[in-house]
Amino acid sequence: MFATKPGVRFVRPVVKSIGRNQILSCRSIPSCHYSTGAGGQGGKANHFLPLTLLGVAAVGLTYYNMNNNTKPPTPSIDPTSSTIQGSPLFPSEKYPEAINVVFVLGGPGSGKGTQCSKLVKDYKFVHLSAGDLLRKEKSTPGSEFGDLIDHYIKEGLIVPQEITIQLLKNAIVEQYDKGNRKFLVDGFPRKMDQALSFEKTVSEGKLVLYFQCPEEVMLQRLLNRGKTSGRSDDNLESIKKRFTTFIQTSMPVVEYFDDQHKVVKVDCNEPVDDVYNHVVSQFKEKNII
Ligand SMILES: Nc1ncnc2c1ncn2[C@@H]1O[C@H](COP(=O)(O)OP(=O)(O)OP(=O)(O)O)[C@@H](O)[C@H]1O
Ligand SMILES: O=c1ccn([C@@H]2O[C@H](COP(=O)(O)O)[C@@H](O)[C@H]2O)c(=O)[nH]1
Numbered sequence: 001m002f003a004t005k006p007g008v009r010f011v012r013p014v015v016k017s018i019g020r021n022q023i024l025s026c027r028s029i030p031s032c033h034y035s036t037g038a039g040g041q042g043g044k045a046n047h048f049l050p051l052t053l054l055g056v057a058a059v060g061l062t063y064y065n066m067n068n069n070t071k072p073p074t075p076s077i078d079p080t081s082s083t084i085q086g087s088p089l090f091p092s093e094k095y096p097e098a099i100n101v102v103f104v105l106g107g108p109g110s111g112k113g114t115q116c117s118k119l120v121k122d123y124k125f126v127h128l129s130a131g132d133l134l135r136k137e138k139s140t141p142g143s144e145f146g147d148l149i150d151h152y153i154k155e156g157l158i159v160p161q162e163i164t165i166q167l168l169k170n171a172i173v174e175q176y177d178k179g180n181r182k183f184l185v186d187g188f189p190r191k192m193d194q195a196l197s198f199e200k201t202v203s204e205g206k207l208v209l210y211f212q213c214p215e216e217v218m219l220q221r222l223l224n225r226g227k228t229s230g231r232s233d234d235n236l237e238s239i240k241k242r243f244t245t246f247i248q249t250s251m252p253v254v255e256y257f258d259d260q261h262k263v264v265k266v267d268c269n270e271p272v273d274d275v276y277n278h279v280v281s282q283f284k285e286k287n288i289i
Contacts, residue, residue: 085200085201086200086201087200087201088199088200088201088202088203088204089169089172089173089201089202089203090172090176090202090203095173095176097176097181098181098203099172099176099181099182099183099203100181100182100183100206100288101183101185101202101203101204101205101206102125102183102184102185102205102206102207102208102209102288103185103188103189103205103207103208103209103257104116104184104185104186104187104208104209104211105187105190105208105209105210105211105250105253105254106210106211106212106213106268107211107213107215107218107242107243107246108218108222108233108239108242108243108246109213109217109218109219109221109222109225109239110211110212110213110218110268111211111213111221111268111272111275112129112186112187112211113127113129113186114272115209115211115272115275115276115279116129116184116186118272118276118279119184119279119280119283120184122280123182123283123289124182125182125183125184126175126180126182126183126184127183127184127186128168128171128172128175128183128184128185128186129186129187130164130167130168130185130186130187130188130190131153131186131187132186133164133167133168133171134149134153134159134163134164134167135149135153135231137149137163137167138150138153145163148160148163149163150232153232153233153238154232154233154238155238155241156233156238156239156240156241156242156243156244156245157241157245158190158191158194158245158249161191161193161194161197164188164194165194165197165198165201165202168185168188168198168202169201169202172202172203184209185205189253190245190246190249190250190253191249191250191253192252192253192256194253195253195256195257205257205262206262206288207262207263207264207283207286207288208254208257208258208262208263208264209264209266209279209282209283210254210263210264210265210266211265211266211267211268211275212265212266212267212268213267213268213269214269215243217268217269218243219239219243222234222239223236223239264282264283264286266278266279266282
């Protein structure tokens with residue numbers, strides 16, 4: 001942990017504002033604060049300092065590692081610690097209606113985005129791709145996490161959960177306020193810490209739609225997509241790293257939900273419409289649609 005200084009304890013990192021440049025902001029969140037020790041700020045919380053320090057330190061470490069060709073940057077908050085605290089946001093006093101969250105998982109290129117688009121069209125789900133949200137944040141001018149996200153994506157690594165969860169939370173709240181309650185959360189959770197934190201602080205996942213796909217098929221699809229996608233990770237080097245991360249880090253999440261009998265598995269290695277028919281029949285069977 002390097003984003004803190006002696007006598008300063010990071011109590012609750014909360015990303016609140018949907019506004020640009022403010023993905024990590026404690027403003028207007030009474031429970032988000034520092035507790036300061038001697039030499040602190042006289043008991044008055046500075047809501048921006050910790051997050052600024054976190055951002056500066058994370059970006060600094062990213063550059064250091066990139067330039068020194070060493071290990072990837074590590075999150076400045078220990079992801080295994082319970083830094084994300086609280087009760088689920090949905091339902092709660094502020095957001096009284098529960099939301100329906102389906103997690104959509106599968107290896108890179110298994111067809112998650114493709115199938116989500118079809119479900120949105122036919123069944124009015126809101127599709128939230130964690131990868132898309134990260135790419136959007138990355139290209140937001142002035143984002144303090146742009147460089148960090150860029151590095152994690154190219155390396156096929158999982159961005160520290162606080163960033164991704166807050167981006168998702170912001171997007172879900174925005175959609176909730178518009179009356180939407182059904183969400184396909186695509187490409188998330190990719191790591192156990194994300195799964196536990198999201199279910200603890202945002203909402204439980206009703207179901208996991210998991211696309212099983214041979215690596216060779218995914219590889220060909222991604223290389224093909226890479227001809228036009230402009231994505232920094234649709235190249236052979238990044239793809240291999242993404243496969244490794246998927247097997248080592250994301251499969252345990254699928255297994256975790258499988259133990260809870262929440263996973264429906266669909267073979268992705270069929271034409272798009274055939275895959276979709278399987279998805280729809282599984283969703284009907286589980287009363288999701
Ligand atoms: N069933 C399918 N058959 C053939 N091609 C497919 C099929 N499903 C998706 N594709 C193509 O494969 C590529 C990857 O699909 P898609 O972007 O939906 O995957 P993804 O799982 O969302 O990938 P990522 O996790 O990398 O974002 C796209 O070019 C898409 O058009
Ligand atoms: O929860 C997440 C989801 C994604 N990432 C990073 O983004 C890329 C691309 O994700 P796609 O779903 O393929 O669009 C992924 O390889 C990760 O680097 C993440 O960190 N956390």
